[in-house]
Amino acid sequence: MRKLAFFIPFVLFIGLSVFLFSGLFSDPMARESSVLNKPLPAFSLPDLQQPDNLWTAEKLKGKPYLLNVWGTWCVTCNAELAYLTELREQGVMIIGLYYQQPSDAAFGEVFNLTALQQEVKLKLEQQGDPYQWNILDKDRTLIFDLGVTGAPETFLIDTKGMIRYHHIGDINPQVWQQKLAAAYQSLQE
Amino acid sequence: MKTFFLSFLWFSLLFAATAQASQALIEFQSPEQQALFKELTQELRCPKCQNQNIADSNAVVAVDMRNKTLELVQQGQDKEQVLDYMKSRYGDFVHYQPPLNKFTLILWLLPALMAFGLVLVLLLRRRAERSGAVTESAEQAVPQPQLEQQLDQLIEQYRRKS
Numbered sequence: 001m002r003k004l005a006f007f008i009p010f011v012l013f014i015g016l017s018v019f020l021f022s023g024l025f026s027d028p029m030a031r032e033s034s035v036l037n038k039p040l041p042a043f044s045l046p047d048l049q050q051p052d053n054l055w056t057a058e059k060l061k062g063k064p065y066l067l068n069v070w071g072t073w074c075v076t077c078n079a080e081l082a083y084l085t086e087l088r089e090q091g092v093m094i095i096g097l098y099y100q101q102p103s104d105a106a107f108g109e110v111f112n113l114t115a116l117q118q119e120v121k122l123k124l125e126q127q128g129d130p131y132q133w134n135i136l137d138k139d140r141t142l143i144f145d146l147g148v149t150g151a152p153e154t155f156l157i158d159t160k161g162m163i164r165y166h167h168i169g170d171i172n173p174q175v176w177q178q179k180l181a182a183a184y185q186s187l188q189e
Numbered sequence: 190m191k192t193f194f195l196s197f198l199w200f201s202l203l204f205a206a207t208a209q210a211s212q213a214l215i216e217f218q219s220p221e222q223q224a225l226f227k228e229l230t231q232e233l234r235c236p237k238c239q240n241q242n243i244a245d246s247n248a249v250v251a252v253d254m255r256n257k258t259l260e261l262v263q264q265g266q267d268k269e270q271v272l273d274y275m276k277s278r279y280g281d282f283v284h285y286q287p288p289l290n291k292f293t294l295i296l297w298l299l300p301a302l303m304a305f306g307l308v309l310v311l312l313l314r315r316r317a318e319r320s321g322a323v324t325e326s327a328e329q330a331v332p333q334p335q336l337e338q339q340l341d342q343l344i345e346q347y348r349r350k351s
Contacts, residue, residue, distance in 0.1 A: 028239060034280040101249050140253055147278040149236040149250050 033166035034147055040067075040161045041145035048098050048134035049117055055135050057161055064187035065093035066180075067155040068130070068171075069143060072123045073101065074151040080170040085128030087176065092184065096134035099143055099151045111138060156180060158187045215259065226262045229271055230255055232286065236279045254279075 035041075040057045047053040068084065070077035088094055098120070102109045113136075120134065137143050146155065149168065156165035165183050167175065217223040230244035235251040243251040243258070254275065261271045275283050287293045 031236075031282050032280055034277060140249070144253055144257065145278060147236075147280070149279070150248075 029168060033163075035145075035155075035163050036166055038163055040155075040157055040163060041142060043142040043145070045135050045137055045142060048096070048120060048136040051113065051136070055133075060095070060157070061161045062159060063093055064156070064158050064184060065095055065132075066184075067095050067097055067157055069097045069099050069146075069148050069151050069153045069155075071099040071101065071151050072119050074099070076170045077152040078123070078127055080152060080172065081124070081127040081130060083172055083176075084130030087171075088130045093132060094130045096131035097142065098134050098136045099140065099148070100136065100138045101140075154180075156183055156187070218263065222262050225268060226259060229258050229262065229268065232284060233258065233272075233275060234283050234285050236283055242285065254283075 040060070042057050044054050044056050047055060066084075066087075070080075072078070084094055100111070100116070102111070116136075124131070135142075140148075146153075146163075147166075152170055154165075154167045154171055155163050156167075158164050164187065165180060167179060169175070171180070215226075217226065227244075231242050233243045233254060235241045235243050235246040235248055235254070237248045237250045238246045241251070243254045245251075257274070258271055261274060266274075272284055281288055287296065289297060
């Protein structure tokens with residue numbers, strides 16, 4: 001009994017060390033998505049380049065696709081454009097959900113659609129255009145309903161409009177291979 | 190010099206105006222709603238930032254959540270409804286009070302377990318002390334003459350040395 005008690009601090013120490021050590025490699029941004037395996041929330045939002053064209057959750061059903069939340073102001077999004085364009089060339093359907101945020105709201109910046117369209121066009125010409133089209137979420141309503149914390153984030157949507165995967169952060173070859181490729185392929189059939 | 194001073198004054202006025210414009214004043218229908226809004230923005234956690242509540246953060250998502258909270262509070266929704274609304278989008282993470290479920294059970298169990306362990310250790314110690322006292326008195330149970338004999342021997346040794 002005495003000898004056993006002698007080892008208690010040592011066991012506690014080992015336990016604490018393992019706990020703290022594993023903490024070094026955990027991702028503090030990683031968390032369970034609460035929209036997983038739920039249908040895409042209802043929305044009605046304009047096409048970025050053709051604002052007369054309204055997109056709804058219903059209209060997007062039929063093919064599995066990636067819904068990529070991005071913005072020209074977002075550096076990481078710009079970095080993933082090239083790889084997403086590669087994926088598009090391989091036949092992956094990617095729809096952009098444009099995350100509009102005023103760069104300086106405190107100084108009364110007014111939303112200017114024409115300027116934004118120009119900016120997006122230029123950016124996609126320069127970096128590659130992975131998108132079939134872009135949906136403009138000016139007031140971030142769908143973005144809010146999807147539980148998006150920032151850009152870039154990507155959702156994998158199946159043929160019935162169900163959210164099958166929610167990825168926070170950029171998509172690069174490693175992420176695609178490890179997390180999304182298999183899921184996307186399985187939805188194809 | 191005078192024109193410089195005037196233009197300086199004019200510019201500072203300009204900035205004062207914009208600074209005021211960015212601090213929107215919120216009007217509530219009742220003090221209860223105001224209190225609820227304050228409570229909620231302090232209990233809701235910004236999903237983008239590390240350990241800031243949404244009252245504290247100016248991240249876009251925190252601003253959006255604040256506006257949504259305000260909208261729902263002004264619609265007359267109660268605390269639970271607003272929390273459910275946020276949790277259904279951003280998960281349990283978003284509330285600073287974790288719910289009791291299988292993942293968080295250890296948070297509630299650990300203090301109880303530690304208290305139990307402490308009591309156990311104290312009880313064991315007391316028992317060990319009591320049995321220790323018994324052995325000590327057993328040592329004292331060496332018969333008196335024998336002890337005196339030992340003492341005499343020691344004194345004898347000491348004398349011879351000096």
